[in-house]
Amino acid sequence: MKVRYFAWMKRTVGVPEEEVSPPTDVRTVGDLVKWLRARSAGHAEALAEGAAFGAAVDQRTASLDSVLAGAREVAFFPPFTGG
Amino acid sequence: MTVRVQEADFDTGAELARLTSGNRKIGGLVVFVGLVREMHVREGLHRDKIDALTLEHYPGMTEKALQDIEAEANRRWPLEATLIVHRYGKLAAGDRIVLVAVGSPHREAAFEACEFLVDWLKTKAPFWKLEVTPAGEKWVGTHEGDDKAAARWERKA
Numbered sequence: 116m117k118v119r120y121f122a123w124m125k126r127t128v129g130v131p132e133e134e135v136s137p138p139t140d141v142r143t144v145g146d147l148v149k150w151l152r153a154r155s156a157g158h159a160e161a162l163a164e165g166a167a168f169g170a171a172v173d174q175r176t177a178s179l180d181s182v183l184a185g186a187r188e189v190a191f192f193p194p195f196t197g198g
Numbered sequence: 199m200t201v202r203v204q205e206a207d208f209d210t211g212a213e214l215a216r217l218t219s220g221n222r223k224i225g226g227l228v229v230f231v232g233l234v235r236e237m238h239v240r241e242g243l244h245r246d247k248i249d250a251l252t253l254e255h256y257p258g259m260t261e262k263a264l265q266d267i268e269a270e271a272n273r274r275w276p277l278e279a280t281l282i283v284h285r286y287g288k289l290a291a292g293d294r295i296v297l298v299a300v301g302s303p304h305r306e307a308a309f310e311a312c313e314f315l316v317d318w319l320k321t322k323a324p325f326w327k328l329e330v331t332p333a334g335e336k337w338v339g340t341h342e343g344d345d346k347a348a349a350r351w352e353r354k355a
Contacts, residue, residue, distance in 0.1 A: 175262065
């Protein structure tokens with residue numbers, strides 16, 4: 116699946132997007148967050164426990180409990196500041 | 199119902215004329231235009247003027263999120279016409295950022311729905327503001343007021 120990062124998270128992680136193949140026991144967005152933290156210091160910092168970020172699965176707002184089953188694109192981003 | 203996300207500026211008058219053209223059921227049209235306000239960074243030793251900002255968004259999700267918000271407004275109020283035009287990219291103080299227009303047979307629904315749309319798009323559409331100051335670039339934090347403004351509509355669901 117493709118994982119995308121936005122705003123400051125892009126810089127902290129170091130890439131705007133990456134293709135990943137997590138193991139089958141990574142079932143939810145929360146599982147994916149924990150798995151991604153191990154990829155680099157930047158990932159660990161951007162996706163740290165208690166950090167304020169949101170997520171989307173296939174371009175729809177998701178929570179840490181959201182199931183990944185068949186997801187093609189998961190995104191992580193800071194709280195929105197549009198308008 | 200129309201949602202557009204674009205880099206280019208919009209012509210408010212032309213947009214409104216197109217929105218209401220041919221629809222004689224509209225008795226009230228309420229319009230919100232968001233502009234880039236001139237601001238100053240108050241943090242640290244310097245008081246820097248913000249020269250410009252860059253609005254980043256999530257192409258694909260942005261359109262879906264705005265369409266969802268627009269559909270929700272149409273579920274809650276009897277509306278004849280809705281339009282959301284949101285810009286992205288580099289913007290300077292005084293530039294237009296967003297246009298929200300709502301037409302309804304009666305003004306009450308139009309006023310309420312327009313306020314609802316602005317409140318929800320601020321907290322539910324994936325846009326991020328990056329301020330450009332003489333000292334460098336800085337991502338804008340969220341405002342507690344925006345969350346409160348959006349939350350008051352949750353109770354009315």
